[in-house]
Amino acid sequence: MDHRRAQQQQQGAAAPEPEETTMEVDSLPLETRCPPFPLRQYKGFWIPELTLRRGVPGFRSRFTPRPTDIILASFPKSGTTWLKALAFATLRRAAHPPSFADHPLRRANPHDIVRFVETDFARAESADELGDDLEALPSPRLLATHLPHSLLPQRVRAMCKIVSVSREPKDALVSWWNFVRKAAPAFGGDAAAFTFEEAFDLFCDGRCVYGPAWMYTLDYSEAGRRRPGNVLFLRYEKMLLQPRDELKRLAEFMECGFSVKEEQRGVVDDVVELCSFDKLKNMEVNRNGTGKGKLPVENADFFRKGVAGDWRNHMTPEMAQRLDKIVQDALQGSGFSFNDDSA
Numbered sequence: 001m002d003h004r005r006a007q008q009q010q011q012g013a014a015a016p017e018p019e020e021t022t023m024e025v026d027s028l029p030l031e032t033r034c035p036p037f038p039l040r041q042y043k044g045f046w047i048p049e050l051t052l053r054r055g056v057p058g059f060r061s062r063f064t065p066r067p068t069d070i071i072l073a074s075f076p077k078s079g080t081t082w083l084k085a086l087a088f089a090t091l092r093r094a095a096h097p098p099s100f101a102d103h104p105l106r107r108a109n110p111h112d113i114v115r116f117v118e119t120d121f122a123r124a125e126s127a128d129e130l131g132d133d134l135e136a137l138p139s140p141r142l143l144a145t146h147l148p149h150s151l152l153p154q155r156v157r158a159m160c161k162i163v164s165v166s167r168e169p170k171d172a173l174v175s176w177w178n179f180v181r182k183a184a185p186a187f188g189g190d191a192a193a194f195t196f197e198e199a200f201d202l203f204c205d206g207r208c209v210y211g212p213a214w215m216y217t218l219d220y221s222e223a224g225r226r227r228p229g230n231v232l233f234l235r236y237e238k239m240l241l242q243p244r245d246e247l248k249r250l251a252e253f254m255e256c257g258f259s260v261k262e263e264q265r266g267v268v269d270d271v272v273e274l275c276s277f278d279k280l281k282n283m284e285v286n287r288n289g290t291g292k293g294k295l296p297v298e299n300a301d302f303f304r305k306g307v308a309g310d311w312r313n314h315m316t317p318e319m320a321q322r323l324d325k326i327v328q329d330a331l332q333g334s335g336f337s338f339n340d341d342s343a
């Protein structure tokens, strides 16, 4: 990397290289063993093919970022649904007090309230129409992405506030495998025969949707360190341990911190409660509904156990050691470790 670009990256400025808005997808390495989508390796990450063909180009060419935009970014199965609920309930609490019986989160799944930009572009009938729809949304817009930080459009990285949530890779893998087996039939795929051992080997090799998981996390942790005002880096495990504190950090970052009066009135607790695993999982819409969006997934599939450490029920100690070592080696010298609670 030349010095000027290295310096700009250190300062957090967007890299100056021209951004591709059409992709030569067919020549990229292909992985077909990870249901439910074929993946292509692009700039170090395994991305759904359709996202590369249509999603990323649409995001880059038809999305006009605003400084007030808040983009929620997550590796799949790392707390996306929870973060969407928390961010929405917090940002829109004036219009929708969290204790109200008709709160939108009591009627719709968080994924139908906060949309994934690249997934919507990937599946949109018309990218222009979707671009116009996004343009028509009032500020501040709350949107989501599964793209790694380095693959987001440059103007999004430069301009928007980005909240990322990361999860310990062994638990993300277990969650992914369970989800894929349930959700794959909805995409026309068959994952009944996809064994945990197969998923484990692919995951260790970085081959899963948006993998390698640890490089994805590093991408956002470094962005958060370079530009703390632009990128908030949250950890799923910390959110489980201290939901109120993490929620308050999220609110401050989104520039809608809770006032002392609100805290005294119990608004922070109300948001935590409304978005808690048990509350969301047991809502009628999340027990029996199907996503209204572009992904034909049962809402219930987004809520399984919601705990840390379930990997122990799926992996032998040897498997866990193998994956830990891969992650440790890959992150060595990076300054980030999944074992460091302060990271």
Ligand SMILES: Nc1ncnc2c1ncn2[C@@H]1O[C@H](COP(=O)(O)OS(=O)(=O)O)[C@@H](OP(=O)(O)O)[C@H]1O
Residues within 6 Å of the ligand: 074, 075, 076, 077, 078, 079, 080, 081, 082, 171, 174, 175, 176, 178, 275, 276, 277, 278, 280, 302, 303, 304, 305, 306, 307, 310
């Ligand atoms: N409110 C709340 N609190 C805590 N945990 C929650 C919550 N909602 C969902 N979950 C758990 O998050 C896992 C799903 O991850 P994602 O939401 O990132 O999935 S997705 O990428 O949007 O498909 C999945 O984890 P596992 O239970 O380990 O599979 C969900 O159960």
